[in-house]
Amino acid sequence: MTRTRTPGISRRSTLALMGAGAMTFTAPWVARAQAKTIKIGMPTILSGRVAQLGTSSRNAVMLEVEKVNAAGGLAGRQIEMVVRDSKGQPQEAARVARELVNTDGCELLLDGEASSGSFAVHEVARDLGVLCIHTCSEASSLTADPKQHIPNAFRCVRQGIHDSIVGGSYAAAISKAKGLKKWATCSPDYAYGRDTTGEFTLYLKRFAPDVEIISESWPKLFQPDYTEVVTKILQAKPQALYSCLWGGDLTSYIDQANIYAMFGQMEVFAVNMADYTALTVVKNLPKGIHSGNRYIKTFPTTPENAAWGDAYKAKYNEYPTNWSWQNATAVMFLAEAAKKANSADGKKLAEVLKGLTIKCPFGADGTVTMRGDDHTLVGYAIGWGTTIPQEPYVPEVKAGDWKTIFELEAEWKKSKGYT
Amino acid sequence: MDLDALAGCLSSSACLVTQTTSGLIIGMLLFLVAVGLTLIFGVLKVVNFSHGAFYMFGAYFAMTAYQLTGSFALAMLAGAAGTAILGLIFERVFMSRVYGADVLMQLLVCYAFVLIFDDVVRIIWGPEFKSMGMPSAFQVMPLFIAGGVVPPYYLLLIGVALVAAIVLGAGLSRTRIGKVIRAAAHNPGMVSALGINTGLIYGGVFALGGMLAGLAGALAAPVRSLTPGMGFSVLIESFIVTVIGGMGSILGALIGALLLGLIRSFGSLGFPLFTEGLMYLFMVIVLVSKPTGLFGKEAA
Structure with missing residues (x-):
């Protein structure tokens, strides 16, 4: 029985055409994929x-x-x-x-x-x-x-932990120089506030063992009014205050503490002050607040x-x-x-x-x-300095020492059971 | 719990003065917001969940006016008048349509406007927090009264709120308009039948409530940061005040707000980790012993 060819293109030709078509269409697609x-x-x-x-x-x-x-x-x-x-x-x-x-x-x-x-x-x-x-x-x-x-x-x-080591060491040096033994803390009542304050005081006491925390305040996050917190701190009469309030909470706190003239009565260490979000918003920024660097264009210099x-x-x-x-x-x-x-x-x-x-x-x-x-x-730039009310806001920043940070971080990790 | 600190404070005149004025400051600002809320409920029988937005607008209006004019008095005026106009428009255009509706519908409309108002503020003033700054006239050393510390600005704040409370109380009880408002609260049908425009009264009361919240926001603007959504936390505390004082009672709002302020002020010394809890605990005690609140009236 003879096989008769059906009209149209053969199977072989079809395959060849499909192959050619595939090449034609796939090559640019592969190129596009790259x-x-x-x-x-x-x-x-x-x-x-x-x-x-x-x-x-x-x-x-x-x-x-x-x-x-x-x-x-x-x-x-x-x-x-x-x-x-x-x-x-x-x-x-x-x-x-x-x-x-x-x-x-x-x-x-x-x-x-x-x-x-x-x-x-x-x-x-x-x-x-x-x-x-x-x-x-x-x-x-x-x-x-x-x-x-x-x-x-x-x-x-x-x-x-890096910020706390540098901040604790910086604050301890000022504590020793100015005889600041009685400290108060005021930080937001959630994990970040509690952890950061705990770590800061840990290293503050390590570098300045005679420091005593005489008052703690834990306002809730986004609390609009800090009056009772400010007056509580004034009653405790600390020589220094640490706070890790941030953003709008920090600016509210500063505005409210300002009218009680609180910043003239104690040294204030606010780790989150030196960020433009806070620095440019506070209208009456007190001179001499100690802060960690967040971002300022003058540090590193x-x-x-x-x-x-x-x-x-x-x-x-x-x-x-x-x-x-x-x-x-x-x-x-x-x-x-x-x-x-x-x-x-x-x-x-x-x-x-x-x-x-x-x-x-x-x-x-x-x-x-x-x-x-x-x-x-x-290895990022990390340090603390004091604020002034206008640019550059923190004219001098004392840089943290990464060798010390690494040593104490390793100790901290061990104490936490991480290593 | 630090009862020694609390006892020490109660036996020291300096601490007593500082903490009492601190409580009055917190309480008076709360009163201005809460009294608008309770007034609107008393007359319109609407729980205005969007009331915190008027506090927010008052603060933003005041800040903008202060930036434009440098005048603190104009800033306060802008905060109060701006929110009064906003309140009137809001009531006439939207709230008046849901007076007879289900409570859930009223709640939904109010909540929708909480979100809308927050977004409007975000669009106009931006999402970032802002600060109005303390006017230079008040950038002075605090006063020392019996050894206690009292900032002059807070004396002004307490004074303004007290004047508002007296004017409001006297206005409602001793003037013709006040009597009409009280009559409208009791029997709006009868007031309407006597030819008095109840729509105007409702709009006026809503504007007055909004104005008081706006005034509170304007007074708070120099010492609090301004953010979209800032009215929410104030609203929660204002609800606690109105529940404690009794919904619809102006005297209740004043006493409730002052009690709450003092609880926070002295509670932060004796119960530093439970200050917020104390407010709620007090509210529960009041509700259990007197479900209508301290000055609330039993439903007829």
Whole structure:
């Protein structure tokens, strides 16, 4: 039986045509895949009382991403930021983070959440295995606690324990010089306030053992009126006061304490004072409040830092915040890691990020390092100084010594059972 | 618990003066907000959950006026008058439509406006917190009375709130308008039948309530930071005041607010970790012993 050919093209020709078609259509697609943009997801707080910090985080990221994209992108891939509002709610932060990866196709995460939200996003990163850089949470346990450690998460943020060591040592030196033995504390009544105050007094007493805490006040977060707290402190007659109130709570407290002339009666140490969010808002800023540096463009005193602060202000018409420099640094780390790995793949980036040191305007010596063993930022500019009511607000900052920080941090980790 | 500190304070005239004035300051600001709330409830029978927004607008209006004119008096006027106008518009356009409606509907409308007002503030003034700053006339050393510390600005604040309380009390009990308002609260149908425009009365009362909250916000603006949503925490405490004093009672609002202020002031010494709890505990005790509040009237 002879086989008769059916009209039209043969099977062989069809296959050949399909092959050619596939080549024709796939080649550009493969090329596009190589050059396509890389989406980076960012859950952060864009509404509510902390919105200003979330917005400043997004601004800083966009400022740096523009530079990276102008320089060719992340290993040749242009960055597309997908920024979503978590409203400061941990469950929403986790949902948004998951959605950014699963639905929006984000390959990396920048976690612009406060501490409570960061732990939630951390669990999403653990589950999905996506590279995640925390950019705002200062809670030390996020990276110090080995139970939290995952290979794909890093923290590009200052740490509470670092601030407490430097602050405790600075305050103890002033205590000894001025004979400040009776101290009071006034901090917000939630995890950050309690932990930071505890750590600060721990190191204050370590460096100045004769210091006594004679009064503690724990106003609730976002409390509008501090009158009873101010008068309570006045009754206790301390020689010095420590506070880690922040943002609008700190400015309210200063306004209300000012009319009781409190700042003339005791030395005040407010770790969160030296941030433009507070410095530029308080209308009658008392002279001589001691504060840790959050972000000021005059510390570190380098042209790079000043230029970065000015560039941010020129673009957004306001000064950056503490969250801004941390977010900017995270993008700088990603850019440098992508160069070294010659890839934007999360796993490869994570490998390179471990122990990576980069040039950075916010470094104590012009560089910062992503410490390899606990994936956390070290070497950033950290110090304390006293305020004046006009720019530069904190004219002289006494820099903390990273050698001492490392030694005491190691001791602290041991005491907590982390090592 | 630090009962020694509390006992020590009660036996020291300096501490007693400082803590008592501290309690009065907290109480008087609360009174201004709470009295508007209780007045609106007393006459309109509406629980105005959006009342905190008027406190917020009062503070923002005052700050803006102060920035534009540099006059503290104009700032206070702007805070009070601005919120009065806003209250009138809000009542006439929106609230008047839900008077006969279910309580849940009223609650939903009020809550919707809490969110809307917060967003309006965010759009106009921005999401970041702001500070009005203390006028230079009050940037002076505090007074020392019997060894206690009393800032002059807080004396003004207490004075303004006291005047408001007296004018309001006397106005409602001794003037014709006051009598009409009280009559409208008891029997609006009869008042309307007598040819009196009850809509105007309702609008006026709502404007007055809003104005008092706005005045409180304006007085607080120099010492409190301004943020969208700042009215919420004040609203919660104002509700505690009205529940303690009795819904609808002006004297109750005054006594409730002062008691709450003193509880916070002295509680922070004796019960530093339970100051907030003390307020709620006191409210529970009042509600158990007198469910209508200290000066509330039994429902007919």
